[in-house]
Amino acid sequence: MTIRKNAFSVIERVFERHGATALDTPVFELRETLMGKYGEDSKLIYDLADQGGELCSLRYDLTVPFARFIAMNGLTSLKSYQIAKVYRRDNPSKGRYREFYQCDFDIAGPSEKMAPDFEVVRILTELLEELEIGDFEVKLNHRKLLDGMMQICGVPPEKFRTICSSIDKLDKQPFEQIRKEMVEEKGLTAETADRIVTFVKEKGHPLTLLSKLKQEGSAFLENAGSVDALNDLEILFNALDKSKRLDKNQMARPTETEVLVSILGNDVTLARELAGELWDAGVKAEFLVNKRLPKHFDYAKESRIPWMILVGEQEIKEGTLQLKHFEAGSVVNINIPRENFVEELWKRLNP
Amino acid sequence: MTIRKNAFSVIERVFERHGATALDTPVFELRETLMGKYGEDSKLIYDLADQGGELCSLRYDLTVPFARFIAMNGLTSLKSYQIAKVYRRDNPSKGRYREFYQCDFDIAGPSEKMAPDFEVVRILTELLEELEIGDFEVKLNHRKLLDGMMQICGVPPEKFRTICSSIDKLDKQPFEQIRKEMVEEKGLTAETADRIVTFVKEKGHPLTLLSKLKQEGSAFLENAGSVDALNDLEILFNALDKSKRLDKVVFDFSLARGLDYYTGVIFEAVFKGGSQLLLVANMIT
Numbered sequence: 179m180t181i182r183k184n185a186f187s188v189i190e191r192v193f194e195r196h197g198a199t200a201l202d203t204p205v206f207e208l209r210e211t212l213m214g215k216y217g218e219d220s221k222l223i224y225d226l227a228d229q230g231g232e233l234c235s236l237r238y239d240l241t242v243p244f245a246r247f248i249a250m251n252g253l254t255s256l257k258s259y260q261i262a263k264v265y266r267r268d269n270p271s272k273g274r275y276r277e278f279y280q281c282d283f284d285i286a287g288p289s290e291k292m293a294p295d296f297e298v299v300r301i302l303t304e305l306l307e308e309l310e311i312g313d314f315e316v317k318l319n320h321r322k323l324l325d326g327m328m329q330i331c332g333v334p335p336e337k338f339r340t341i342c343s344s345i346d347k348l349d350k351q352p353f354e355q356i357r358k359e360m361v362e363e364k365g366l367t368a369e370t371a372d373r374i375v376t377f378v379k380e381k382g383h384p385l386t387l388l389s390k391l392k393q394e395g396s397a398f399l400e401n402a403g404s405v406d407a408l409n410d411l412e413i414l415f416n417a418l419d420k421s422k423r424l425d426k427n428q429m430a431r432p433t434e435t436e437v438l439v440s441i442l443g444n445d446v447t448l449a450r451e452l453a454g455e456l457w458d459a460g461v462k463a464e465f466l467v468n469k470r471l472p473k474h475f476d477y478a479k480e481s482r483i484p485w486m487i488l489v490g491e492q493e494i495k496e497g498t499l500q501l502k503h504f505e506a507g508s509v510v511n512i513n514i515p516r517e518n519f520v521e522e523l524w525k526r527l528n529p
Numbered sequence: 530m531t532i533r534k535n536a537f538s539v540i541e542r543v544f545e546r547h548g549a550t551a552l553d554t555p556v557f558e559l560r561e562t563l564m565g566k567y568g569e570d571s572k573l574i575y576d577l578a579d580q581g582g583e584l585c586s587l588r589y590d591l592t593v594p595f596a597r598f599i600a601m602n603g604l605t606s607l608k609s610y611q612i613a614k615v616y617r618r619d620n621p622s623k624g625r626y627r628e629f630y631q632c633d634f635d636i637a638g639p640s641e642k643m644a645p646d647f648e649v650v651r652i653l654t655e656l657l658e659e660l661e662i663g664d665f666e667v668k669l670n671h672r673k674l675l676d677g678m679m680q681i682c683g684v685p686p687e688k689f690r691t692i693c694s695s696i697d698k699l700d701k702q703p704f705e706q707i708r709k710e711m712v713e714e715k716g717l718t719a720e721t722a723d724r725i726v727t728f729v730k731e732k733g734h735p736l737t738l739l740s741k742l743k744q745e746g747s748a749f750l751e752n753a754g755s756v757d758a759l760n761d762l763e764i765l766f767n768a769l770d771k772s773k774r775l776d777k778v779v780f781d782f783s784l785a786r787g788l789d790y791y792t793g794v795i796f797e798a799v800f801k802g803g804s805q806l807l808l809v810a811n812m813i814t
Contacts, residue, residue: 179551200530204628205556205587205614225578226587229618236556236577263556267580277555 182279185309186261189281192305193259196297198283201258203243205265209233211246218343222266236265240282248286255287292413299414300421318384320411323391326404330397331373333366340364345378384415384424436527438483439465440474442490452487452499452519459520461527478504485523501526533630536660537612540632543656544610547648549634552609554594556616560584562597568789569694573617587616591633592790599637606638643764646794647772650765654774657798664801667777669735670784671762672791674742677755678782681748682724684717691715696729696785731782735766738780758793765794 190200206226212235213220224236237243240260248256261281268274283301285294299316306314324345325338333341344360353375360371380387388411391398398404418424437456441449449465456463466477478486488500499519503510503526514522541551557577563586564571575587588594591611599607612632619625634652636645650667657665675696676689684692695711704726711722731738739762742749749755762780769775778796786795 179553183551200534202530205616225580227576227578229576231618265556267582 186281188308189261189305190259192301192308193281193283195304196257196283196301198257198259201244201247201260202262203237203240203247203260205263206234206236207243207246209235212238212242215242217339219266222268224265224267238266239264240280241284244282244284244286253286257285257287259283292410292417295410295414296417296421299418317381320407322403322407323398323411326398326401326407327377328374329401331377332370333374337364337366341366341374345374348378384411385419388412388415435462435464435481435483437461437463437485437487437523438474438478438481439463440478440486440488441465441467442471442474442488443467443469448489448494452489455520456523459524461520461523485527487519487523537632539659540612540656541610543652543659544632544634546655547608547634547652549608549610552595552598552611553613554588554591554598554611556614557585557587558594558597560586563589563593566593566790568690570617573619575616575618589617590615591631592635595633595635595637604637608636608638610634643761643768643794646761646765647768650769650778650794650796651772651774653796653798654777665777665798666779666801667796667798668732668779668781668784669794669796670781671758671794673754673758673793674749674762674782675785677749677752677758678728679725680752682728683721684725688715688717690789692717692725693785696725696783699729699783699785729783733780735762735775735778735780736770739763739766761793 209225210233212223216223216238219238223238226234226236240262244256244258244260247253259282261279263277264280265277268276270276283298285297299318302316321342324342328338328341329335341360341364344356344364347359348356357371357375360366360374361368366374388408390396392408392412398408415424439449439452439456444467446467449467453463453465464481464483466474468474474486474488477483484504486500486502486504488502490500493499497516498513499516501512501514501519501523560576561584563574567574567589570589574589577585577587591613595607595609595611598604610633612630614628615631616628619627621627634649636648650669653667672693675693679689679692680686692711692715695707695715698710699707708722708726711717711725712719717725739759741747743759743763749759766775766778766780769778784795784797786797
């Protein structure tokens with residue numbers, strides 16, 4: 179219970195950091211609200227008995243209740259979260275329960291293109307990082323791209339959703355079995371099934387695969403829905419790239435460096451001297467000697483080094499150092515004397 | 530939501546201070562587990578549809594799930610809490626919801642006489658103080674004393690529970706109406722009903738009322754169950770007094786509480802001078 183409580187408080191913190199308000203919907207909804215929303219899975223919904231009132235069923239997820247809440251209250255936009263249990267009459271198996279928690283984060287309403295999608299993926303990565311559960315990757319795709327692919331392969335439109343269901347099982351069953359299901363159970367031609375199997379093997383670095391799909395002659399460019407999807411994905415991937423969330427290896431800080439000794443100029447000796455005093459005191463430090471100020475800031479930012487000791491001409495003349503602290507977007511700036519700068523810094527590193 | 534979150538964290542803190550572990554039971558139980566536990570209120574239970582599996586119903590409170598958990602896991606003792614929602618197909622009205630939170634603190638297992646009862650009442654007072662919601666009092670009574678009273682008044686034993694139900698409504702309906710219900714609907718004689726009405730007006734400082742009931746010639750001393758109850762209450766009141774918590778308690782004969790499975794001490798916290806229910810803590814005795 180403690181592990182769960184701690185995990186939930188981390189998750190709540192991330193959600194609230196993004197400005198979401200907590201939502202608490204009832205454990206059951208009107209049956210009509212849930213009907214028709216879950217496709218093949220509708221048979222897994224728990225119904226409440228007819229005891230004379232309105233027919234209800236236990237909620238199957240938290241997104242439909244969220245949508246119902248918005249519609250019921252006539253809201254035009256909402257950003258909220260709900261951490262609560264949902265109910266599915268599934269066959270219980272390892273890791274698969276009939277009653278289990280979901281941590282839902284939902285955004286509704288008009289916005290800049292792909293902004294909510296970007297935010298949600300960002301939140302997912304922040305969350306998983308802060309939960310410290312290990313190295314992870316986020317698999318991403320676009321429904322319109324899947325539709326486009328199915329059309330290109332020759333799937334009749336009325337079978338799109340059911341073939342999607344089959345493709346969804348690929349993480350649990352081998353290609354051959356899915357191929358068989360698509361042909362024998364769902365009525366695709368062998369040729370169509372084969373073409374699908376070829377396509378769904380595509381996977382790789384977002385921007386790389388994206389340009390491959392967008393290049394001249396790509397079948398996807400002939401499909402209107404796919405073109406939309408490819409454009410959407412380009413916006414999303416660029417935003418994630420800028421936000422340094424695209425490369426999964428960027429998840430952890432590359433170093434544990436606490437202080438960057440930045441020399442504005444070319445005095446390497448001074449750099450080594452200052453860094454040396456820090457190292458003697460057990461402080462994790464690096465130094466950089468460069469005439470251009472932006473280089474120092476960029477480096478600190480990329481490596482996420484929280485403290486900087488900046489020395490330029492002015493400082494050398496006055497016998498001082500500029501101490502800077504980078505924290506969540508703001509920069510703190512103090513001037514300290516050269517003599518006992520390690521002591522001054524140490525006080526702040528270990529308050 | 531913030532107010533609720535803060536209240537729950539205060540409540541959790543008090544529960545954990547007393548060494549309770551958190552429990553998390555499913556939202557529904559087997560129908561057979563819930564059947565027969567809630568007396569007249571059983572009609573308020575939400576059933577799940579028969580979809581081919583075991584028949585289930587949404588939990589009505591958190592105490593029966595607690596008991597089921599103990600029985601299922603063969604435990605001999607447990608002190609735990611659960612803060613979760615329960616479900617009742619009641620008529621919704623002000624403050625009365627069909628889905629609402631309960632903060633349950635439960636102790637099971639052998640112990641020194643009245644020790645769990647004392648601890649639970651203590652927790653209730655700590656909780657209400659730390660929630661800082663204002664002046665409150667804890668109305669307290671004992672089911673065996675009520676049974677003794679009903680016997681003394683002439684209520685046939687098979688009607689004890691149903692008359693208890695009537696008495697329980699006294700905080701919401703006037704004496705006259707309850708008297709009428711007991712005679713016309715539940716078949717008591719007018720004389721019996723009148724005697725009950727006189728008794729249930731008894732209320733006051735715990736130790737004072739207690740000595741009154743225990744004095745020579747008191748009808749309660751002739752009833753074995755009542756004698757047990759009076760002894761229990763003496764232990765409890767003395768413990769609360771030593772713990773400086775007795776000033777919050779009012780010994781109130783009109784308190785009956787709704788559920789059939791209460792067999793010993795029962796209590797209810799209200800805003801001082803009022804009858805608005807604040808919180809309920811349950812106890813299996």
